[in-house]
Every structure is written in C-alpha cells, then in structure tokens.
Amino acid sequence: MYGVSIGIKPQNTTQLIARIKKGLPLKTFGQLCKNLAVPEKELCRILKIPLSTLARRKKSGQLSFEESERVFRIARLYDKAVELFKQPEFGRKWLKEPAWALGDVAPLDYADTELGAKEVEDLLGRIEHGVFT
Numbered sequence: 001m002y003g004v005s006i007g008i009k010p011q012n013t014t015q016l017i018a019r020i021k022k023g024l025p026l027k028t029f030g031q032l033c034k035n036l037a038v039p040e041k042e043l044c045r046i047l048k049i050p051l052s053t054l055a056r057r058k059k060s061g062q063l064s065f066e067e068s069e070r071v072f073r074i075a076r077l078y079d080k081a082v083e084l085f086k087q088p089e090f091g092r093k094w095l096k097e098p099a100w101a102l103g104d105v106a107p108l109d110y111a112d113t114e115l116g117a118k119e120v121e122d123l124l125g126r127i128e129h130g131v132f133t
Helices: 013-022 027-036 040-047 051-060 065-085 088-096 114-128
Strands: none
Touching: 013 065, 027 040, 027 065, 027 088, 040 051, 040 065, 065 088, 065 114
8 A cells, every 4th residue: 555655554545535535634745755855845846735835734734635635646656666666765766857758857747747647657667567668
C-alpha cells in the first residue's frame, strides 16, 4: 500500500479513500517536502496550493479533500520510485530530473495533474519491466 512514506498506514483502499476524503493532516505535506527534499514553496507550486492557503492550513492542521488527493498522488509516485530504484535518494533524483519520455520535463513537474501523474506512473512501470521509450 502506498502512502507509508507520509505516515499513512490504512488497512485497505476503502480506509485510504475515507482518510483522503476527511482531509489528511498537514504533517503529511511536511513529510512529503522532507522526502522529496524540496522547500514548501516548491511543493506548493507542484500541488497548486497557494502559499496563503498553506498558511491557513498550518493553523487548522488539516488539508482539504482536494489538497489531500494531490499530496497523496505525489507521495504515491515517490513511493513507487523508491520501490523501483531501491533507495530514497535515487527515487528522489529520478523524480526531479528531466525525462526524455515526458518531453524533457521532470516527472515531479509532469505529475502536477492527475493525467500527468498517470503518465509518470506508466513510465515507472515501463522502466520496471525494461521497456524504455
């Protein structure tokens, strides 16, 4: 199950969906910044969360449903990259470097939409199975 890197340990997909709908704790955002080794401002840009909204979330301690989905989307890709490349630093590096298969855009930037994230996930699957495109 993905999401462990940001402290989510649901028993099943139904529980995971319920947690995301409820809104993830703000600490998941901070953990994702740490895992990716990116500043808050950079992660806000990728997740399309205005800095003023992040400031409000720091007061409430909880992300909205939409923000939670976006945080989980990037965390899932991070987890998959780490699983594939076997070490966090290699997964992190891969996510940040331009990828030819994504039009020379870094996977992390390409994944700023659900469709882009799906493409990144597909690319990770192709790499895993030795299909280089």
